Amino acid sequence: xxxxxxxxxxxxxxxxxxxxxxxxxxxxxxxxxxxxxxxxxxxxxxxxxxxxxxxxxxxxxxxxxxxxxxxxxxxxxxxxxxxxxxxxxxxxxxxxxxxxxxxxxxxxxxxxxxxxxxxxxxxxxxxxxxxxxxxxxxxxxxxxxxxxxxxxxxxxxxxxxxxxxxxxxxxxxxxxxxxxxxxxxxxxxxxxxxxxxxxxxxxxxxxxxxxxxxxxxxxxxxxxxxxxxxxxxxxxxxxxxxxxxxxxxxxxxxxxxxxxxxxxxxxxxxxxxxxxxxxxxxxxxxxxxxxxxxxxxxxxxxxxxxxxxxxxxxxxxxxxxxxxxxxxxxxxxxxxxxxxxxxxxxxxxxxxxxxxxxxxxxxxxxxxxxxxxxxxxxxxx
Ligand SMILES: *[C@@H]1O[C@H](CO)[C@@H](O)[C@H](O)[C@H]1NC(C)=O
Ligand SMILES: *[C@@H]1O[C@H](CO)[C@@H](O)[C@H](O)[C@H]1NC(C)=O
Numbered sequence: 001x002x003x004x005x006x007x008x009x010x011x012x013x014x015x016x017x018x019x020x021x022x023x024x025x026x027x028x029x030x031x032x033x034x035x036x037x038x039x040x041x042x043x044x045x046x047x048x049x050x051x052x053x054x055x056x057x058x059x060x061x062x063x064x065x066x067x068x069x070x071x072x073x074x075x076x077x078x079x080x081x082x083x084x085x086x087x088x089x090x091x092x093x094x095x096x097x098x099x100x101x102x103x104x105x106x107x108x109x110x111x112x113x114x115x116x117x118x119x120x121x122x123x124x125x126x127x128x129x130x131x132x133x134x135x136x137x138x139x140x141x142x143x144x145x146x147x148x149x150x151x152x153x154x155x156x157x158x159x160x161x162x163x164x165x166x167x168x169x170x171x172x173x174x175x176x177x178x179x180x181x182x183x184x185x186x187x188x189x190x191x192x193x194x195x196x197x198x199x200x201x202x203x204x205x206x207x208x209x210x211x212x213x214x215x216x217x218x219x220x221x222x223x224x225x226x227x228x229x230x231x232x233x234x235x236x237x238x239x240x241x242x243x244x245x246x247x248x249x250x251x252x253x254x255x256x257x258x259x260x261x262x263x264x265x266x267x268x269x270x271x272x273x274x275x276x277x278x279x280x281x282x283x284x285x286x287x288x289x290x291x292x293x294x295x296x297x298x299x300x301x302x303x304x305x306x307x308x309x310x311x312x313x314x315x316x317x318x319x320x321x322x323x324x325x326x327x328x329x330x331x332x333x334x335x336x337x338x339x340x341x342x343x344x345x346x347x348x349x350x351x352x353x354x355x356x357x358x359x360x361x362x363x364x365x366x367x368x369x370x371x372x373x374x375x376x377x378x379x380x381x
Pocket of ligand 2 (some may be wrong): 096100
């Protein structure tokens with residue numbers, strides 16, 4: 001009906017009607033993508049002199065959240081976990097994610113019991129979600145930082161909506177802000193659960209960038225100039241805060257903005273490998289190195305329900321994707337090695353939450369308590 005009105009007053013009253021309707025009926029903004037303009041959204045992350053600087057709130061949160069650790073080579077590292085969350089993700093997804101990170105406990109400095117939930121910084125993407133995140137912070141000890149953009153939907157970020165592409169601007173800015181502060185960044189999508197502490201594994205590898213990837217037999221101990229020629233998944237990605245890694249992320253963010261400005265779709269996932277390989281190709285592996293994590297240890301749902309089986313698979317070949325007969329569990333010999341299970345390709349955020357809980361139950365049933373197969377790490381003060 002509103003579309004039929006023509007005069008300014010009528011359009012104004014129509015506009016007011018919609019504003020009131022949206023306020024009284026929150027689901028009016030609910031599940032629909034907002035159809036935000038991608039060039040405008042991209043620009044909102046930039047100032048005239050470059051990408052916007054980290055907020056004081058972010059700087060404080062990173063300083064409080066960072067965890068000083070000894071790596072496998074005897075060096076001190078400071079690592080922070082980072083994630084991003086929107087209104088819909090605070091309905092359930094983050095509660096499962098953080099309850100699970102809290103289960104990954106370890107002995108902290110001075111012998112005090114600590115856990116991973118207390119070392120994650122969450123950038124909150126939607127306005128009005130701050131209190132929900134603050135409630136989780138009170139419960140789990142995580143850190144919430146406002147990174148709100150009015151353009152984002154309060155609903156599910158449907159794949160290939162403009163909101164969905166906009167996640168990439170938030171993700172690159174979040175990673176860059178962490179690296180700029182000189183800490184190691186483990187960026188995690190919130191749609192995953194952990195069974196073992198991944199930090200000792202990451203801190204025993206030398207590459208500047210470690211990312212999860214499709215089911216394929218490759219090494220992850222040697223720092224490489226390129227990733228294996230298969231899909232990576234940046235829902236689990238780790239960076240050392242080197243000058244060149246930081247530069248690579250900055251250039252990646254700029255590339256995404258340029259794509260948006262051309263009127264094309266800027267997808268962080270499909271540009272990531274090109275962005276970092278372009279830099280390592282220019283400056284050599286000495287200045288920027290990378291590796292793809294073993295896919296059988298860091299599985300995700302796009303592979304299938306039981307991850308990746310590399311037993312007997314020749315080097316540099318694709319692995320097998322075991323199926324799961326309804327009512328049965330995955331092979332214990334595969335599950336025993338899992339660090340996490342990540343749930344891309346699994347429907348909306350509430351469906352992902354169900355799956356995350358289901359995989360926790362399966363792990364408890366088949367292997368044992370969450371974190372029972374973690375190895376200790378040395379926390380410094
Ligand atoms: C989204 O916005 C674009 C440009 O503003 C417009 O052409 C398109 O029709 C809109 N789509 C929807 C579904 O509203
Ligand atoms: C956390 O650990 C407890 C105790 O083993 C278990 O009951 C619970 O399901 C776990 N939850 C998650 C989300 O990992």
